[in-house]
Amino acid sequence: MVAAKTRKPRIRDAEATQKRILAAAKQEFAKKGLGGARVDDIAARAKANKRMIYHYFDSKESLFQRVLEDAYVDIRTAEQKLELDHLDPKDALEKLVRFTWKYYLDNPEFLTMVNSENLHKARHLKKSKVVQDISRRLVTMVDTLLERGAKQGLFRDGIDPVQLNITIAAIGYYYFTNRFTGAIIYERDLMSREALDTRLQFNIDTIMRLVCK
């Protein structure tokens, strides 16, 4: 038990194996969704044995649930670190829009997992108390920001923080999750540096016009 981290790497390392499995599962689920992911492939990717997956995570489904939970905890934790309270309301709002955009861009597996979960009617997420708790903090954060901006006469009164949150998420989420069909329908490369910059600016503009007086 003494200072496991300073020891030279053990050949047998339960913690490390679990982490490798979780990382591999995230990639695999992101690429193929819950239904398309293969337990054998996760094992291979994790350089672990399939037996270990069942040993540590019981079933494919509960492994998915765990990966999904971790994904939600990650994004909600990152959001909480934004510290919007210290900023001018307009700057804070823009920062939130930028953050959401960047998070989706950098973590496409989050989008795929959410899509997959919705295909399954959120039956895994339903079981997760922790996700419900941290999500409440997001709404509170935006609500606080809206009230502060309204009090300063910068924002319109009476905007529903949930509707705003949905909209901020939507204008980024749709763009990224449908980037493949979008490229065909709109006959553009949506992922070029220039296209990304343009879209982010458009999104900031959309939200500012929606919220500001």
Add this chain to the structure above:
Amino acid sequence: MVAAKTRKPRIRDAEATQKRILAAAKQEFAKKGLGGARVDDIAARAKANKRMIYHYFDSKESLFQRVLEDAYVDIRTAEQKLELDHLDPKDALEKLVRFTWKYYLDNPEFLTMVNSENLHKARHLKKSKVVQDISRRLVTMVDTLLERGAKQGLFRDGIDPVQLNITIAAIGYYYFTNRFTGAIIYERDLMSREALDTRLQFNIDTIMRLVCK
């Protein structure tokens, strides 16, 4: 060959069988995506034999492609019937937002199919010339509307019709496709009559503020 439609229903009817298969496939793909859908279940739902599916549609993949193509043709055709040119630009824009919302609400299988297609990097849609052609007409329609509104001094100048299209789609699409996880994250019934009305009004407001001077 004479007046097939007036004849009494044949026991053997190639056309009717194909239609039943397509309808069944649409439902099945909508419920489970490409990977999750089962050919046996499609056959059962269509009250047809599995052999018939392969006879008419070659493979599960090309059946999916056909259903997806039909779905795109359907929505694009419906859009073209809106006849926005006859309306005041603001009314036309609102009509488009309402249409998009209602279409997603009434045709949830379209959303699932698009999600599934993006999971597969749009490899089926890439092959479809017809979808690319009709999609171009959508962009043209919105572009015409934007120019007309700008000329009348109602809309801002220089709005990119593609960005606007994406935004109109996004604020509806995200709401519906993530309605299950959304209900948990935001702790609300997103599909009640009242919630739907509120959201649609919010969306119209969002787009009007974005486009109008």
Add this chain to the structure above:
DNA sequence: CCTCTATGTAACTATTGGGTTAGTTGAACT
């Protein structure tokens, strides 16, 4: 240095599921 258990491997099972084969039959046209 011995023992016991958590960590690990590999081979196996049972089932599912896309696709096929072999054969049957309704009805359109002579």
Add this chain to the structure above:
DNA sequence: AGTTCAACTAACCCAATAGTTACATAGAGG
């Protein structure tokens, strides 16, 4: 009424896949 062919059925094949069993061993604690 007979011929033909497309429409149709049922039973089959076999590769893939979630989950299991049997067995091996590193290494922590006595």
